[in-house]
Amino acid sequence: MLKMTHLSKVYRTEVVETYALRDFNIDVKEGEFVAVMGPSGSGKTTFLTIAGLLESFTGGEYLLDGVDVSNLGDNARSKIRNEKIGFVFQSFNLIPDLNVHDNVEVPLRYRGMKSAERQQRIKDALERVGLASRMKHYPAELSGGQQQRVAIARALAGSPRLLLADEPTGNLDTQMARSVMELLEEIHRGGATIVMVTHDPELATRAQRSVHVIDGQAVDIAEEPRFHAQSRRAEAAAEGGAH
Amino acid sequence: MTLPPILAALKKHKAGVMLITLQIALTLAIVCNAVFIIGQRIDRIERPSGINENNLFLITQSWVGAPTGDDAGSVDKLDAMQQEDVATLRNLPDVESAISINTLPLLNSTWSGGIGLKPDQQSSTAQAAFYFGTDEMIPALGLKLVAGRNFTRSDVNHMGFRGHNRPPIVIVTKALADKLFPKGDALGKTIYVDRDTPSTIVGIVERMQVPSPDSWANDWFWNSVLIPTRLDAGFARYAVRSKPGRLDAAMREAPKALFASNPMRVIETGDNFEDTSVHSFADIRTHAYRADRGMAILMGVICLILLCVTAAGIVGLTSFWVGQRRKQIGIRRALGATRNDILRYFQTENLMIAGVGVVLGAILAVGLNLWMMKQFAMDRMSLLYVLVGVIALLVLGQGAVFAPARRASRVSPVEATRSV
Ligand SMILES: Nc1ncnc2c1ncn2[C@@H]1O[C@H](COP(=O)(O)OP(=O)(O)O)[C@@H](O)[C@H]1O
Numbered sequence: 001m002l003k004m005t006h007l008s009k010v011y012r013t014e015v016v017e018t019y020a021l022r023d024f025n026i027d028v029k030e031g032e033f034v035a036v037m038g039p040s041g042s043g044k045t046t047f048l049t050i051a052g053l054l055e056s057f058t059g060g061e062y063l064l065d066g067v068d069v070s071n072l073g074d075n076a077r078s079k080i081r082n083e084k085i086g087f088v089f090q091s092f093n094l095i096p097d098l099n100v101h102d103n104v105e106v107p108l109r110y111r112g113m114k115s116a117e118r119q120q121r122i123k124d125a126l127e128r129v130g131l132a133s134r135m136k137h138y139p140a141e142l143s144g145g146q147q148q149r150v151a152i153a154r155a156l157a158g159s160p161r162l163l164l165a166d167e168p169t170g171n172l173d174t175q176m177a178r179s180v181m182e183l184l185e186e187i188h189r190g191g192a193t194i195v196m197v198t199h200d201p202e203l204a205t206r207a208q209r210s211v212h213v214i215d216g217q218a219v220d221i222a223e224e225p226r227f228h229a230q231s232r233r234a235e236a237a238a239e240g241g242a243h
Numbered sequence: 244m245t246l247p248p249i250l251a252a253l254k255k256h257k258a259g260v261m262l263i264t265l266q267i268a269l270t271l272a273i274v275c276n277a278v279f280i281i282g283q284r285i286d287r288i289e290r291p292s293g294i295n296e297n298n299l300f301l302i303t304q305s306w307v308g309a310p311t312g313d314d315a316g317s318v319d320k321l322d323a324m325q326q327e328d329v330a331t332l333r334n335l336p337d338v339e340s341a342i343s344i345n346t347l348p349l350l351n352s353t354w355s356g357g358i359g360l361k362p363d364q365q366s367s368t369a370q371a372a373f374y375f376g377t378d379e380m381i382p383a384l385g386l387k388l389v390a391g392r393n394f395t396r397s398d399v400n401h402m403g404f405r406g407h408n409r410p411p412i413v414i415v416t417k418a419l420a421d422k423l424f425p426k427g428d429a430l431g432k433t434i435y436v437d438r439d440t441p442s443t444i445v446g447i448v449e450r451m452q453v454p455s456p457d458s459w460a461n462d463w464f465w466n467s468v469l470i471p472t473r474l475d476a477g478f479a480r481y482a483v484r485s486k487p488g489r490l491d492a493a494m495r496e497a498p499k500a501l502f503a504s505n506p507m508r509v510i511e512t513g514d515n516f517e518d519t520s521v522h523s524f525a526d527i528r529t530h531a532y533r534a535d536r537g538m539a540i541l542m543g544v545i546c547l548i549l550l551c552v553t554a555a556g557i558v559g560l561t562s563f564w565v566g567q568r569r570k571q572i573g574i575r576r577a578l579g580a581t582r583n584d585i586l587r588y589f590q591t592e593n594l595m596i597a598g599v600g601v602v603l604g605a606i607l608a609v610g611l612n613l614w615m616m617k618q619f620a621m622d623r624m625s626l627l628y629v630l631v632g633v634i635a636l637l638v639l640g641q642g643a644v645f646a647p648a649r650r651a652s653r654v655s656p657v658e659a660t661r662s663v
């Protein structure tokens with residue numbers, strides 16, 4: 001589904017060059033649920049924004065669905081973001097001027113979908129996250145957990161094959177985090193590929209696979225569930241001060 | 244994106260929306276009416292005088308120590324002096340023709356009166372201005388005779404300024420003839436000029452403006468009567484046409500020649516129009532319409548300023564909104580909006596605001612015109628002005644919104660994740 005080889009990303013300012021990613025390799029298979037962990041500033045968000053075609057990269061290769069995306073034009077990238085990819089951000093990123101219904105509708109409108117289908121999808125998605133009754137509410141009138149569920153509904157409504165989540169539970173308390181996680185797992189069961197950045201080892205264990213990003217490089221921790229289970233404890237200990 | 248979500252988002256920015264809507268409405272209302280006024284002024288300025296204005300100049304001079312009485316002796320003396328001056332002017336090498344005449348179109352020195360169809364008619368049938376001159380008036384001024392005949396030398400008499408021996412024939416302009424005799428049979432008819440002498444219309448000229456360019460004469464602007472009389476007074480006016488290309492030379496020579504033949508006179512050469520005795524007709528025209536031109540320029544400048552301020556307002560507000568919404572633009576981009584979608588978003592938003600603005604403005608524009616019709620006897624403005632104004636402001640809005648909208652469309656989708 002998502003394959004990066006020798007990928008690098010350099011941020012250049014007038015004074016410094018920062019290698020946010022260097023020789024970054026990852027291969028996420030269709031239908032996988034991958035947790036991405038790593039210390040702050042290690043390049044997790046950078047990886048996700050490149051994976052989601054929000055940003056271009058400096059070197060290396062990135063195949064999305066087998067297609068080399070480095071040569072795609074802006075419109076083609078927009079179309080892929082719109083149709084294939086769903087985003088869930090740490091800060092929810094709902095549009096404050098729009099109510100819940102209109103927020104969920106945004107990507108569907110950009111897809112040029114007919115109104116009847118849009119309404120159906122909005123209703124279904126909001127029902128799945130348990131917020132069908134809040135359609136007319138504005139983001140400011142909802143709790144953080146509810147806002148994140150709206151954001152998930154917005155991603156869901158477009159039935160993306162790839163869901164990218166950047167610390168989706170980072171701003172939520174444990175209970176809300178758990179319900180968001182359950183939603184993601186449900187979406188995963190529905191067949192979507194999920195890549196989720198998290199600081200929470202507890203949540204990471206619920207993914208099929210964890211990838212550690214350290215200093216702009218990906219370190220695969222476990223491919224097999226068995227190995228995964230063993231390393232988990234050591235990993236948790238190592239990760240102790242990282243967030 | 245389509246209208247409902249844009250509208251929903253605008254509800255969150257009511258103050259800005261209302262301000263810019265109102266600004267657009269007011270601009271439309273004022274600009275429509277201003278352009279209408281400019282159009283009217285230009286129409287006035289462009290009215291043809293009816294005379295051939297090329298190489299024409301006018302001398303207004305007065306004699307020192309000339310006879311002042313109304314008696315026949317004094318009047319005859321003045322008449323002789325006047326005829327001598329005309330002869331002097333005609334003898335100049337650069338002069339093609341010279342006549343004495345009481346006034347000229349656009350000179351703003353008007354002798355006017357009522358014209359009746361019966362003697363002692365209570366209210367006159369038409370108002371008209373009087374031109375006193377000789378049989379040479381029509382050829383010298385290049386007036387076009389469209390019916391009847393010109394005066395002959397023997398038709399012409401002379402009288403003092405306060406005299407009453409009006410000749411029994413006149414020539415009128417076509418406009419006046421049609422006003423007095425709508426059936427078009429004016430020629431040969433008798434009219435009463437100033438409730439006075441019965442005068443037979445012997446000829447009709449195509450067109451000759453009255454001397455006053457002011458709006459008080461608007462209703463009878465083309466109503467002129469030509470009277471075959473030399474008016475004799477302590478001053479005289481001479482309309483002189485130079486040979487082609489010799490206008491400046493003729494204007495310099497003429498006063499000198501007049502002084503040479505008789506130094507007892509005043510011909511002023513001041514700095515401004517009023518203190519000057521010799522004017523080219525071009526100067527007379529410029530002077531006559533300076534207020535109209537000034538008004539048109541003022542209105543034009545006001546329009547320009549208003550349009551600039553409105554455009555700047557739109558640019559400013561949209562730029563502010565783009566800055567404020569960078570994050571949500573990034574989110575929209577992340578969710579699949581193309582650059583064009585973002586551009587269109589702001590264009591559509593502007594079109595909606597401007598749309599409401601121009602509807603309000605159109606109503607205001609018509610209202611303002613109606614109010615001015617009542618207050619200042621303004622004419623009714625054609626709705627075409629409003630229509631053109633509406634289109635102009637919509638185009639202005641789209642033009643003004645383009646730069647900030649394009650900036651918005653260049654916001655990177657990564658702003659969704661990076662900025663908070
Ligand atoms: N726009 C940018 N300009 C310059 N440096 C950046 C930019 N975005 C990220 N970086 C740098 O890239 C590195 C990786 O950042 P990021 O991917 O956000 O890390 P993480 O999400 O793992 O905390 C950091 O050192 C960060 O300072």
Ligand SMILES: [Mg+2]
Pocket residue numbers: 044045046
């Ligand atoms: Mg991050």
